[in-house]
Amino acid sequence: MLSSRSLTQTLFRTAKASSSRNAVFPATRAMATVVSDLFKPTKYGGKYTVTLIPGDGIGAEVTESVKTIFKSGNVPVEWEQVDVTGVVTGNSHPEELFRESVNSLRRNKVGLKGILYTPVERSGHQSFNVALRQELDIYASVVLIKNMPGYVTRHSNVDMCIIRENTEGEYSGLEHQSVPGVVESLKIVTRMKSERISKFAFSFATANQRKKVTCIHKANIMKLADGLFRSTFHEVAKAYPRLEVNDLIVDNASMQAVSRPQQFDVLVMPNLYGSILSNIGAALVGGPGIIPGCNMGREYAVFEPGCRHVGLDIQGRDQANPTALILSATMMLRHLGLDDHATRISQAVYDVVADGKVRTKDMGGNSTTHDFTNAVLKQMERQ
Numbered sequence: 001m002l003s004s005r006s007l008t009q010t011l012f013r014t015a016k017a018s019s020s021r022n023a024v025f026p027a028t029r030a031m032a033t034v035v036s037d038l039f040k041p042t043k044y045g046g047k048y049t050v051t052l053i054p055g056d057g058i059g060a061e062v063t064e065s066v067k068t069i070f071k072s073g074n075v076p077v078e079w080e081q082v083d084v085t086g087v088v089t090g091n092s093h094p095e096e097l098f099r100e101s102v103n104s105l106r107r108n109k110v111g112l113k114g115i116l117y118t119p120v121e122r123s124g125h126q127s128f129n130v131a132l133r134q135e136l137d138i139y140a141s142v143v144l145i146k147n148m149p150g151y152v153t154r155h156s157n158v159d160m161c162i163i164r165e166n167t168e169g170e171y172s173g174l175e176h177q178s179v180p181g182v183v184e185s186l187k188i189v190t191r192m193k194s195e196r197i198s199k200f201a202f203s204f205a206t207a208n209q210r211k212k213v214t215c216i217h218k219a220n221i222m223k224l225a226d227g228l229f230r231s232t233f234h235e236v237a238k239a240y241p242r243l244e245v246n247d248l249i250v251d252n253a254s255m256q257a258v259s260r261p262q263q264f265d266v267l268v269m270p271n272l273y274g275s276i277l278s279n280i281g282a283a284l285v286g287g288p289g290i291i292p293g294c295n296m297g298r299e300y301a302v303f304e305p306g307c308r309h310v311g312l313d314i315q316g317r318d319q320a321n322p323t324a325l326i327l328s329a330t331m332m333l334r335h336l337g338l339d340d341h342a343t344r345i346s347q348a349v350y351d352v353v354a355d356g357k358v359r360t361k362d363m364g365g366n367s368t369t370h371d372f373t374n375a376v377l378k379q380m381e382r383q
């Protein structure tokens with residue numbers, strides 16, 4: 001099960017420990033069930049207030065699924081919903097709602113998010129997804145790639161965790177046209193951010209009893225940028241002698257991922273490689289509809305589907321697979337210390353998938369988003 005090994009309640013402590021200089025995470029598994037001092041989510045009247053950003057495309061439908069499940073399971077979470085969108089029409093001013101969503105997250109410290117559309121054609125339109133991660137410095141993206149019991153795909157025994165630097169690299173957004181026909185696009189790699197994401201990966205591996213951490217890079221070509229990422233990784237690795245360590249060039253890693261994914265455990269990498277390998281990983285175990293993820297920083301945590309797909313093509317058709325968002329939401333519950341609720345919901349999702357009678361189109365079935373949600377609710381009642 002996704003929840004059995006990579007427990008997200010350890011993630012915050014990992015983020016905190018990894019950020020502080022010289023922090024070495026304890027060798028034993030750390031089970032911080034409730035986050036501590038610096039990171040206090042708001043709890044009023046016994047409920048947590050969580051910022052909810054449904055996002056574009058299939059966001060509204062999969063969010064409705066999570067809301068229904070939480071309500072029926074009496075989960076003590078109050079949503080503060082902000083309908084920010086990246087779809088710009090006429091005179092709309094999406095920046096105002098974007099600011100509202102950032103302010104809400106600053107207040108509540110925890111969020112659940114769908115994906116915001118970023119038009120490829122519109123120049124000057126900043127990605128709200130990226131801006132949010134940069135503004136809140138939620139620097140570590142964690143994506144869990146694991147087979148779901150009972151759902152047979154090309155590969156079995158896949159269990160890897162992709163840890164991706166979320167705030168710099170190829171996503172710096174620094175591009176300009178020097179002269180017509182010549183564009184420079186800057187990839188930023190800093191020692192500080194390479195060090196903290198490496199520490200996060202090692203801390204995460206230690207806390208979750210993983211065995212190996214692999215650094216993914218392209219240091220044969222980007223000798224300075226990826227060279228710095230790679231050498232910093234190996235420097236940090238010295239503090240974790242119990243873990244096996246190696247590094248791989250991203251092209252080779254992509255090939256290895258599709259031919260022999262079982263060799264991977266925890267992988268750490270710059271931003272763009274993380275996006276590509278998360279998508280490859282998703283395809284290995286069942287697609288973007290089932291992969292959960294989160295973005296962690298020292299102060300904030302935002303949970304969102306690991307592959308970050310908008311799904312505009314199936315918007316409004318009741319076709320989307322809500323599993324990725326539901327499982328991201330259960331990661332959030334663990335982060336809040338609500339483990340019983342998390343286990344009840346995630347177990348119901350696994351049971352429905354394993355049973356195989358109710359599956360959405362992406363998983364080879366013809367059930368709707370509503371059918372799947374109802375099946376999860378029924379399964380929760382049976383437990």
Ligand SMILES: NC(=O)C1=CN([C@@H]2O[C@H](COP(=O)(O)OP(=O)(O)OC[C@H]3O[C@@H](n4cnc5c(N)ncnc54)[C@H](O)[C@@H]3O)[C@@H](O)[C@H]2O)C=CC1
Nearest residue numbers: 116117118275288289307308309310311312314320321362
């Ligand atoms: N286009 C955009 O605005 C954004 C793109 N991205 C990045 O670009 C990559 C590609 O994005 P797009 O081309 O927009 O992909 P997309 O949103 O078109 O998704 C690709 C395919 O997967 C299907 N799919 C995704 N989630 C699903 C679900 N839950 N249930 C059933 N089917 C599902 C979609 O219907 C679509 O056919 C993403 O992996 C992401 O990393 C990230 C954020 C925004």
Ligand SMILES: O=C(O)CCC(=O)C(=O)O
Nearest residue numbers: 118127128129130275308
């Ligand atoms: O296109 C975007 O808005 C952001 C892209 C993103 O989140 C990703 O590629 O992982």
